[in-house]
Amino acid sequence: MDAKLQEYAALLVQVGLNVQKGQTLIISSPVECAAFARMCASAAYDAGCREVVMNWHDDAMAREKFLRADSEVFDEVPLWRQHFFNDYARQGAAYLSISAEDPEHLKGVDPDRLVRSQRVGGKALEPFYRLQMSSGFPWCIASIPIPSWATRVFPECGAEQAVAKLWDAIFHTMRITGDGKSAQRWREHIDRLAQHCDTLNALRFKTLHYTNSLGTDLTVELPKNHIWESGADVTKAGQTFVANMPTEELFTAPLREGVNGVVYASMPLVHDGNIIDGFHFVVKDGKIVEAHAEKGEDVLRSAISLDEGACYFGEVALVPYDSPISNLKLLFYNTLFDENAACHIAFGEAYPCIEGGREMTKEQLKEQGLNDSITHVDFMIGTSDLRIVGTTWDGREIPVFVDGNFAI
Numbered sequence: 001m002d003a004k005l006q007e008y009a010a011l012l013v014q015v016g017l018n019v020q021k022g023q024t025l026i027i028s029s030p031v032e033c034a035a036f037a038r039m040c041a042s043a044a045y046d047a048g049c050r051e052v053v054m055n056w057h058d059d060a061m062a063r064e065k066f067l068r069a070d071s072e073v074f075d076e077v078p079l080w081r082q083h084f085f086n087d088y089a090r091q092g093a094a095y096l097s098i099s100a101e102d103p104e105h106l107k108g109v110d111p112d113r114l115v116r117s118q119r120v121g122g123k124a125l126e127p128f129y130r131l132q133m134s135s136g137f138p139w140c141i142a143s144i145p146i147p148s149w150a151t152r153v154f155p156e157c158g159a160e161q162a163v164a165k166l167w168d169a170i171f172h173t174m175r176i177t178g179d180g181k182s183a184q185r186w187r188e189h190i191d192r193l194a195q196h197c198d199t200l201n202a203l204r205f206k207t208l209h210y211t212n213s214l215g216t217d218l219t220v221e222l223p224k225n226h227i228w229e230s231g232a233d234v235t236k237a238g239q240t241f242v243a244n245m246p247t248e249e250l251f252t253a254p255l256r257e258g259v260n261g262v263v264y265a266s267m268p269l270v271h272d273g274n275i276i277d278g279f280h281f282v283v284k285d286g287k288i289v290e291a292h293a294e295k296g297e298d299v300l301r302s303a304i305s306l307d308e309g310a311c312y313f314g315e316v317a318l319v320p321y322d323s324p325i326s327n328l329k330l331l332f333y334n335t336l337f338d339e340n341a342a343c344h345i346a347f348g349e350a351y352p353c354i355e356g357g358r359e360m361t362k363e364q365l366k367e368q369g370l371n372d373s374i375t376h377v378d379f380m381i382g383t384s385d386l387r388i389v390g391t392t393w394d395g396r397e398i399p400v401f402v403d404g405n406f407a408i
Contacts, residue, residue, distance in 0.1 A: 001167075004176055008142075009039035011174065013047055015186050016140035016245045017094045021048030024093040028055040032146045033098050040096060053093075055084070059105040059148070063273070066109040066117075074116040077124035085128040092237060095132075095139040102148035103333040106273025111302040114272045118306055122374025129374070133351055134358045135233050138241035143170060143336055152333050173246040173325050173337065190242065193230035196250055199408060200228040200318075203398065205390035207258075208316065210343075212386045214264040215280065220316055220345075221258025223369055224393070225355040228252045236358065248325060248340040251317035253350040256371040257286035259313050266342055267380040270333050274299045279379075286312050286371075288347065304347055309373030314350035319343050321384050321404030335378055342382030343401070348375035 013019050025044045029037040034056075041052040065073070089095075106114065122129065131137055150162035157165060171177070175185040210218045231247040234240050260283055268277040278294030288311040293300045304311040319342055320326070326341040350370040352358050357365060366372050388401035399407040 003180075004171060004178055005036065005039060006043075007176055007178075007180060007182055008144075008171070008174060009036065009043040010046075011176070011182050011186065012040055012096060012140055012142050012245060013043040015183050016142065016242050017096060017138045018240050019044050019047045019049050019094050019138075020239060022050045023048075024088065024091065025049050025052045025096060026055060026088055026093055027052060027096045027098070028057065029098040030100050030146065031056050031058045033100055033144055036144050037098060040098075053088070059102050059273075063105050063109070066106060066113050071113075074113045075120055077120055082124045085125050089128045089131045089137050092137050092235070094241075095137065097139070097141045099141050099143045099334065099336050100146045100149055101273070102146075103152050103270040103275055104273060105148070107275075109273070111272075111298050114299075115302045115306060118272075118375065122307070126374070129349070130362070133349060133376075135235050138235055138239050139243055140241060140245055141243065141336055142174075142245045143334060145170065149333065153330060169328055169330055169332075172328065173340075186242070186245075190230070190232040193247075193250065194232065196406075197228045197230045200250060200252075203390065203408075204393060205398075205400075206393045207391045208400065209389045209391070210261075210263070210381065210386065212264075212266075212381075212383045214266060214383060215262060216264045216381060216386075218259065218261035218263045218283065220313075221255045222252060222316075223255055223354050225368070226252045227353050227355060227357070229351070229353055244336060244340070246325060246337065246340055248323045249317040249319045249344075251315050251351065251353070253353040253370050254313050254316050255286070255369040256309075256312050256350070256366075257369070259283050259286045263345065263381055265379050265381060266383050267331060267338050268295075268333065269300075269377070269379045270335060271296075271303055271377060272299060275333070276300045283313075288312070303375070303377055306348075306375045307373055309371050310348050310375050312347065312371045312373070313345055314348050314371045314373065314376055315344075315346035315378070317344050317346075317378070318388075318401070318406075319382060320401075320406050321382055321386070326382075338380055339378045342380040343386060343388075344378045344380045344382065346376050346378040348373040348377055 145163045145166035147159040150166040154162040176182045264280040276296035282290035384404045
């Protein structure tokens with residue numbers, strides 16, 4: 001187990017972030033994950049990292065704050081926090097986020113407090129988020145088990161057994177078998193995803209039409225100069241990195257006002273420490289005009305009202321139903337894994353997935369038809385019977401997905 005953990009930490013540093021000699025690394029981690037965070041820090045120093053700076057957080061204290069702190073706290077962001085994120089991002093520091101939380105640690109919290117906190121945080125940390133979305137610095141999100149999360153995934157198990165089973169699932173998704181070759185397997189995987197992107201980019205679709213038995217009937221118009229991207233990315237300084245580990249997706253940006261129809265979520269969404277389930281959207285001219293959920297509807301409605309762009313879409317992503325994560329047949333209650341088990345769409349900020357997009361200003365991206373928001377929330381729509389038909393600019397209709405998997 002220790003050898004696998006050391007390999008995992010080295011994989012995140014060497015492939016996920018590709019930390020360079022003399023580069024600073026910021027690690028954001030729950031206090032429960034301290035032992036693994038220290039392994040990542042050690043691996044970074046082995047790679048020649050200039051300094052590792054820790055950003056600790058705690059589910060229990062976050063809940064206490066949102067339930068009991070003075071109301072005005074949620075309308076301000078301390079100056080030190082703004083400088084911490086924005087300044088390091090401008091310097092090109094690498095960011096590792098260890099994502100592990102109780103899926104419902106903020107259940108019962110006043111949604112208004114969550115929305116106000118997100119709004120003020122999005123504005124105060126806008127330089128950080130802009131640089132992140134345009135690959136201004138290397139960043140990577142990964143996860144390790146904690147008991148409150150593991151027992152949600154495996155409710156029939158005690159905490160210790162649930163954590164062990166979740167570790168096995170995570171090692172599987174991370175291609176870690178104990179032979180020390182996970183980095184090689186990841187580089188091969190990234191190359192395969194890039195080849196699929198080349199195929200999609202050559203087709204130059206005008207629209208994608210999604211249908212399935214849940215009731216999804218959605219047409220997504222794409223910018224004429226859109227670009228499909230996948231797991232690996234490159235900063236403006238030329239440093240390769242993998243933002244999500246694991247990753248199985250190919251993604252691009254839709255036209256802000258070019259999405260129409262109805263779309264049903266195929267999995268629950270964990271958002272702001274709450275579970276949203278059984279939900280769907282009605283969309284007209286790109287805007288979500290109706291939002292319904294069997295569970296967590298108040299949280300969902302708050303999420304799409306965060307700002308003007310929160311009720312428009314910023315990403316469409318393709319993930320085959322027959323993929324390593326999906327084949328585990330687990331609901332992870334963690335978007336990092338669940339979004340890589342199914343096709344998904346995100347409401348909110350658009351990645352600059354158009355030709356020359358990374359060099360464009362926010363205003364120029366908006367002129368090109370991309371959405372602007374301080375939020376970006378992925379939700380899963382893929383099913384075993386999902387069908388996607390792409391229409392090219394010359395009118396050809398080409399099946400992209402049939403029965404949940406790639407047809408091209």
